Amino acid sequence: MDPLKDVADCRDLEFLRQNGARADFPLLQNEDLVFLDSGASAQKPQVVLDALTDFYRTGYANIHRGVYRLSQQATELYEGARGKIQRFLGAAESSEIVFVRGATEGLNLLAHSFVRPRVQPGDEILITQMEHHSNIVPWQMLGQETGAVLKYVPLTGTGELDLAALPELLTDRTRVLAVTHVSNALGTINPVAEIIRLAREKGVPVIVDGAQAVPHLAVDVQALDCDFYVFSGHKLYGPTGIGAVYGKAEHWRAMPPWQGGGDMILSVTMEQTTYAEPPACFEAGTPDIAGAIGLGAAIDYVQGLGLANITAYEQELLAAGTEILGAVPGLRVIGTAADKAAVFSFVLEGVHPHDVGTFLDGDNIAVRTGHHCAQPIMDYFGIPATTRASLGVYNTAADLEALAESLLRIRKFFRV
């Protein structure tokens, strides 16, 4: 059931320091590839691929339906994955975990079913200037629909949230605060516990976008005391098309369903429907069963490495990379928060990020260039785009050295 169990016991920080976890990832066996785009989507370890194919080859059936054993076993695997997410996030009950396609769908679900019934024209939805578009656009759409007003916690020059501005922004009209745990574009780790405490004092519920956090640091939703926590599987070394929303049980029970269909009902007559209990009433239709199982395997994988080890190792890479890239003339890192994940968003004087990206690709170095779906951040810093190297458990300092060497060649080519 858990092929990593034995391996995991002997894995520690030293294991990661040897060569990262690169050997676990089939795609990265191409030794020429320097993959520095885990913030967009992470590569998949063999154990996740095995979980997907094993399920399709030997365990596949629809869930929550058949009386036959195969369907029951599939249901157990699917619900088992829910239990893994519950433990991964430190939730009190597995029924507090709802499967969605990813963080984006999770935020849209919450905009529709949690926030929409609570807002009147003139009410306020508070987000931050640091958000990914997925935590901006659903709120803008909701504002247009309901007349609610969208407000932003501003940024500071280091790419941190200006928390001094927060108390005044939390008014008696604020109906929700939605904030990212870790910035995708800058790497900033936000002090969400402190933010939640301030919101709690004003009775404002808090939604945390954890898409960029869960691959890098341990999360305990009960310790944070957040109302909701959303994340995507594909950034956590899991499959695409699957993610989860944690919500406090009291919220799920009070929320109207989202999508209607099979699997979310108790009974349907021609006149009316009685809905199932959470989480089922938020999972209409046949879900991504294999994806959920694959996500469960990804969680086993990162827990096998140990979240504390991952955090420690990536912080070492962050320190090493800051020094290595600091030696590249004309390179300016955007986002220099004291507390940040292993993300280097930078501009290279005289060379546009898009040109940098094409050159790096020529050296088999995969990075993201552009606005990173976070245009308000780019606007704040007055730049159209950055080049972003975002790291994962398979990266090593050698990857960052290759990046720096390539950047030096780019400067030479463009004569800057």
Add this chain to the structure above:
Amino acid sequence: MSSLRDLYQELVLDHGQRPRNKRPIHDCSHEKGCTHREGYNPLCGDKLTLYVKSDGETLDDLCFEGDGCAIFTASSSMLTEVLKGKSVAEVKEILGEFLEMLTNGEAEPDPEGLGKLAVFGGVKDFPARVKCATLPWRALEAILASQSDDEGTTAGAVDSNDDQID
């Protein structure tokens, strides 16, 4: 697959770093024979305003404002330089050939017809960069279309998002 040297030829680097005709036309209005059009590439944030002054027969002045990558800047700069003083009919022909060169995977580049614009032929081998080169040309296409409609409208913006070859 072309090399990066084919993509970033001397001419592209030169125009990318020292763009020609990078300036606005103030008071650009239909009455003054001036049309402008914005172009935006949402993928990478390239932004452009292209200005064309024409009596309906000849393109008397072309210039642009905007910021983006070297390919985009060089393409905008060379567009304004090459097309200035050409007749509308000539411009339409060059425009068609340029877009064909970059967006038709089968097309054989015709260096004769395009003159120095042929340096952008290498962009075809970098599909993620095709839009950078075509953005100012899509804006020009929209301006010419609005002029032949005799609407003179400057509303709306173009993007080159569909310009991707396999």
